[in-house]
Amino acid sequence: xxxxxxxxxSLIFMLIAILGFMPPVTNWAxxxxxxxxxxxxxxxxxxxxxxGTFVCMALAYFVTEGADRK
Amino acid sequence: MTITLxxxxxxxxxxxxxxxxxxxxxxxxxxxxxxxxRSFGLILFYTTAAAEIYSSFAFLGLAGWAYSKGISxxxxxxxxxxxxxxxFFLGPRINRLGKKMNYISQPDYLEDxxxxxxxxxxxxxxxxxxxxxxxxLQIMGSGLIVQLASGGAITWQTAVLISFIAAVxxxxxSGLRGIxxxxxxxxxxxxxxxxxxxxxISNHYFGGVGKMFETLAQIKPSHLTLPDTSGNGLFWYxxxxxxxxxxxxxxPHLFSATYSAKSEHIVRRNxxxxxxxxxxxxPVVIVGFAVAAKVGMDPxxxxxxxxxxxxxxxxxxxxxxxxxVGLLGAGGxxxxxxxxxxxxxxxxxxxxxxxxxxxxxxxxxxxxxAKTGRLLVPVYTAVALAFAFLAPSMLVNxxxxxxxxxxxxxxxxxLGIFSKKPTKAGVISGILVGLVALFTYQFGGIKAxxxxxxxxxGLILNFITVLVVSSFTKPVEADRLQRFEKILSAEEAA
Numbered sequence: 414x415x416x417x418x419x420x421x422x423s424l425i426f427m428l429i430a431i432l433g434f435m436p437p438v439t440n441w442a443x444x445x446x447x448x449x450x451x452x453x454x455x456x457x458x459x460x461x462x463x464x465g466t467f468v469c470m471a472l473a474y475f476v477t478e479g480a481d482r483k
Numbered sequence: 484m485t486i487t488l489x490x491x492x493x494x495x496x497x498x499x500x501x502x503x504x505x506x507x508x509x510x511x512x513x514x515x516x517x518x519x520x521r522s523f524g525l526i527l528f529y530t531t532a533a534a535e536i537y538s539s540f541a542f543l544g545l546a547g548w549a550y551s552k553g554i555s556x557x558x559x560x561x562x563x564x565x566x567x568x569x570x571f572f573l574g575p576r577i578n579r580l581g582k583k584m585n586y587i588s589q590p591d592y593l594e595d596x597x598x599x600x601x602x603x604x605x606x607x608x609x610x611x612x613x614x615x616x617x618x619x620l621q622i623m624g625s626g627l628i629v630q631l632a633s634g635g636a637i638t639w640q641t642a643v644l645i646s647f648i649a650a651v652x653x654x655x656x657s658g659l660r661g662i663x664x665x666x667x668x669x670x671x672x673x674x675x676x677x678x679x680x681x682x683x684i685s686n687h688y689f690g691g692v693g694k695m696f697e698t699l700a701q702i703k704p705s706h707l708t709l710p711d712t713s714g715n716g717l718f719w720y721x722x723x724x725x726x727x728x729x730x731x732x733x734x735p736h737l738f739s740a741t742y743s744a745k746s747e748h749i750v751r752r753n754x755x756x757x758x759x760x761x762x763x764x765x766p767v768v769i770v771g772f773a774v775a776a777k778v779g780m781d782p783x784x785x786x787x788x789x790x791x792x793x794x795x796x797x798x799x800x801x802x803x804x805x806x807x808v809g810l811l812g813a814g815g816x817x818x819x820x821x822x823x824x825x826x827x828x829x830x831x832x833x834x835x836x837x838x839x840x841x842x843x844x845x846x847x848x849x850x851x852x853a854k855t856g857r858l859l860v861p862v863y864t865a866v867a868l869a870f871a872f873l874a875p876s877m878l879v880n881x882x883x884x885x886x887x888x889x890x891x892x893x894x895x896x897x898l899g900i901f902s903k904k905p906t907k908a909g910v911i912s913g914i915l916v917g918l919v920a921l922f923t924y925q926f927g928g929i930k931a932x933x934x935x936x937x938x939x940x941g942l943i944l945n946f947i948t949v950l951v952v953s954s955f956t957k958p959v960e961a962d963r964l965q966r967f968e969k970i971l972s973a974e975e976a977a
């Protein structure tokens with residue numbers, strides 16, 4: 414039971430992905446301007462964080478695989 | 484109008500044929516029927532998991548909420564991502580346990596992990612109780628989509644009957660494999676339809692997404708920041724997103740879908756790429772905002788939208804040629820049916836496997852479980868249809884508590900994977916305390932503290948109960964713990 418060595422190293426990526434949607438980050442992102450890609454900032458931020466989750470989990474994947482496959 | 488209907492029902496027919504064909508030349512067995520023989524590769528598992536998320540709510544509800552309430556709907560963007568980040572750690576283990584122990588349902592795991600038949604049956608019954616209203620909602624949503632897309636030419640009842648006869652056919656014949664392939668079909672039409680619709684409508688009314696948002700920011704800025712027009716603030720947003728994110732994989736149909744992946748690597752790679760599918764929700768949210776802006780400029784347009792759920796299709800019919808409306812209608816119907824078919828199969832699975840074989844009728848063979856489950860597919864569909872036609876609002880209360888209710892499985896499931904401490908008495912009482920707290924807050928007229936989601940409070944009490952009760956009740960047997968430890972701590976098979 415418990416996480417593997419690689420997974421423990423990867424936990425940070427999960428935290429980044431989740432915290433990006435949580436206060437206090439969202440307190441900061443909770444604004445209309447500046448508009449980015451035509452979208453109000455809060456909506457843009459959430460789209461960016463979805464992509465960010467993908468990037469975080471991809472990093473987690475490589476870190477986990479790298480550490481556990483020895 | 485005719486073009487719209489030809490596209491919608493043509494797509495339904497194509498989906499049904501693909502679904503039926505998928506099960507051809509497969510030997511019928513319990514494992515094949517309920518978890519597709521644990522054979523799904525990267526793409527088929529991806530679309531299976533992703534399509535379950537896109538229910539009729541994603542179609543009608545997202546746009547309707549953005550239109551009527553504002554940006555608090557984006558909790559739906561957040562919770563998907565949160566759930567995938569957690570799934571990265573959880574999913575591969577669920578898949579591995581399923582493969583090693585031949586689980587085919589969620590209660591299979593919980594029952595075995597804590598050595599408690601009562602727990603298995605409790606989880607199965609609670610699962611079915613929350614699945615049926617959710618299924619009813621999908622049924623009504625699918626009918627509404629076709630009725631709206633056809634401009635009222637087809638009533639929702641007719642649309643529902645046609646659609647669900649089709650769904651029963653392919654689920655009955657092909658089980659989860661049929662669902663997997665129809666979900667693949669759905670993903671194609673969704674990505675095309677959803678991807679384009681937000682931009683098309685904004686372009687039509689405002690000459691671009693940017694101009695649309697600038698207009699909305701002037702006439703209704705409260706739609707674009709939290710707390711939004713509905714009053715839902717940051718705390719509501721964060722707690723709802725977190726609760727739904729934790730609860731997501733606790734839905735029995737999503738949990739058992741994890742068993743269908745060929746290997747835990749497939750599951751883990753999916754946790755990486757699943758967030759990307761979420762991006763397709765943004766255009767739908769944008770449609771809702773576009774309609775809000777349009778109504779702000781032209782209040783007469785708002786009078787045509789009787790309920791927020793109709794916002795997207797009212798705008799589509801007003802602004803787009805019939806073939807685009809048809810494409811979107813087909814996408815919406817596909818979204819609804821793909822989610823429904825998974826729910827139907829899972830309700831049948833829980834009943835045949837956990838309520839009957841492991842409960843009331845323990846002499847059943849696995850083959851009898853598969854056959855009984857298959858017979859229950861039309862039965863559960865008929866039950867949900869009956870609720871939809873005869874008592875549409877009867878189960879509404881269960882529906883609003885559905886997500887929060889399902890989330891009460893989280894402590895038992897997760898602690899069972901990562902900790903040796905919880906006992907069966909702890910997990911059972913945790914689930915019960917969580918559910919009681921949830922219903923008390925939801926229906927007892929008591930406000931949950933800090934404006935939190937009632938289910939969130941239930942979840943915290945649930946966790947505390949599991950920890951406290953487990954500290955003084957009989958621990959799980961040593962040999963059982965050892966068996967799980969051996970499976971769970973093994974390094975991943977390369």
